[in-house]
Amino acid sequence: MIYSGPIPQLGLGTFGRTGDAGTEAILKAIEIGYRHLDTAQTYDTEKQVGEAMRRSGLSRGDLFVTTKVADTMLEKANFLPSVERSLAAIGVDQVDLLLIHWPSQNDQVPFAEYMLELAEAKARGLTRLIGVSNFPIADLERSRQLLGEGAIATNQMEIHPFLQTPKLRDYARDMGMPLTAYQPLAKGMVNDDPTISAIAAAHGVGPSAIALAFLMGEGHIVIPASGSEANLRANFAALGVTLTPEEMDRMRALNRGHRRIDPAKSPVWDDQD
Template sequence: MTITVSGIPQMGLGTYGRTGDDGLAAMLAAIELGYRHIDTAQSYGTEITVGRAIPRSGLKREAFFVTTKVADTNLDKASFLPSVEQSLETLQLDHVDLLLIHWPSAKDAVPFEDYMTALGEAKARGWTKRIGVSNYPIADIERAKAILGEGALSTNQVEIHPYLQSPKLTTYAKNTGLQLTAYQPLAKGRVSGEPLLKAIAEKHGVTAPAISLAFLMSQGHVVIPSSANAGRLRENLAALNVKLSEEDVATIRTLNSGERIVNPQKSPKWDD
């Protein structure tokens, strides 16, 4: 079953760490189960795995929604567009469906306007159907809109899970029509041991990770969980069939503690 929000399949597949033959096997297992939205990045070393998996799947290119991200080391004028061309070559695609800036350039080391303009140019050249950003706080989204125009950004991909629900960013996104994509939606697997989620999962006949994903989707987010295991990939897909009650949602909201997993030194000033 494919549910699409803002033109993006709501359930995607994270590919961080899925390199080599093991990574390819995990990706093919996921495609076999029905995953069609694949999230990669220049910095993951998995564009090459995606480039092997798509032709091996036997499905048409159009069946897939592929996202990649320009690394923060490729934001300067000389590197940006050639890096996207290289990504397409590695992916063996003539365009991606969504191209993101992976991280804002810390302290504007690369001028903001330069790389936002290059992002728009990649779309104008037909190298991507949609453009967006990742790890962007509200202030930088506003700056991007001033350059690219209202509605130009299809998503902001950020860390969101039951322990980091990001209420400020979520409210801003709802009010301005910006789609959020939740990365690490299972808090790196930690949600599977959460008693509160387990109790709700039991009621719905699914697992705690599926409840985490169903919760995030109920908040309107796209989710991109990752697993190398076919059984767990299937468990996670089951989230698409879960209808949480208002009471379930209210209970899961209490898990928010603002706990952030991905917080490198180059991080911007987060809103939540």
């Protein structure tokens, strides 16, 4: 499944890249070639992302930056002021993609209240694209009814070889909406799988590049994170890997519904099997 869209298909997750060491690692990633940076109000990395963007010397249009509105900022009174603070922290007039980080549990904040604010952020030019994260199909359907077909650019979800979320994957394909795979390396677990290692040996790359190439081959956007130059390079190498149909099938067979991120505030997930 070939991805084509406005969001660079391989991005950098910045969770954990706090402080000066975080800025240096993000800058290194940009030097390696990463052009899509994923931050959030709760990561404490918006400042580091902005600093690395400026220090890179690249023009604003060459970098794609995503941030996410925290679940504590969903009420109308908080929403847009929190986005303004994010823009100030990053040091930009507009982000490329603004996501709702988590839906409000049990609609404590009414769904339409924050989704209309998300649309308003775009209408005001605070973001180029809008999207969501951790949204099950039921919430994607509500979004479609409220904002119309095609309004949501992506749904960022936990997806990796051991959690492939086939129901959500097929729904997103039908909608023509790419999913963004967060924690795509299952926090490094992909390095310990014999099938992935065997395919990696055949391609002369590391296992992480195979996991990412597989996810991109499924049409997903991926945002692996690393603080190490060697790992940043190993992950970026995924852009040069195309798996054969037979290798894609072997990777699909690794799905075991292994969900790693499941806090109490989680919605009811679509793919529990």
